[in-house]
Amino acid sequence: MIVKSKSKFKNYTEVTVVYDAIEQCSNCNKALAPEKLYSIIIEKNSDYYLYVADFCNSCKSVLITEYKVKRINDMNFEYEKILRTSPRTYEVEKFDENIENISPQFVKIYNQALQAETIGLDEIAGLGYRKSVEFLIKDYAIYKNPEKEEEIKNTWMKVCIEKYIDNDNIKLLAERSDWIGNDEAHYVRKQEDRDIKDMKKFIKAMVYFIGMTLITDDAASMKPKK
Ligand SMILES: [Zn+2]
Known part of the structure; x- marks a missing residue:
């Protein structure tokens, strides 16, 4: 929500600034009626930055939002972009027990990545x-082909997907995630219109299909009783 408000400039002048007030708390994700406590504009290397402190009534947190602003004249500033809001609380992503069992490392690494993203x-x-x-793909491949454990651990993920993943949905999702993943690791990005948001969606779908396979395998292990 664009607001026009008074702000301190370098701690001594009062100026007017137009900026986009946050409408969601970065800490608890609840909608937030902007309740500005304080704001100040400072100058760093000839650029101007606005800091706004808001209060969230739901989680009782003070949030600080940083904006890049430009100086229109002595008394007026206008925002260019929002840079960040803090604090951001990272919430652990929970996975089904059967996923945890076949690939505890996947769960651990995924959550570290999520924490970094947050x-x-x-x-x-x-x-x-x-x-x-x-880790998810290799651990799943090892679960399906336990006798090939050493080979799977030591091979490229691409080879592992082609050779040891038989479910077409998992295969496709793993392959596409690998494409995006390679872009994250290399200097030149090939899939320019795809990013980690897509990769996360693919991971969620992979987890779903692997989870369904594990349940089906469990059902198949039942023996008829007379
Ligand atoms: Zn909150």
């Missing part, structure tokens, strides 16, 4: 998600 380390997060996919 605090704005998107480049690192991409690498982390890619690594989590490798």
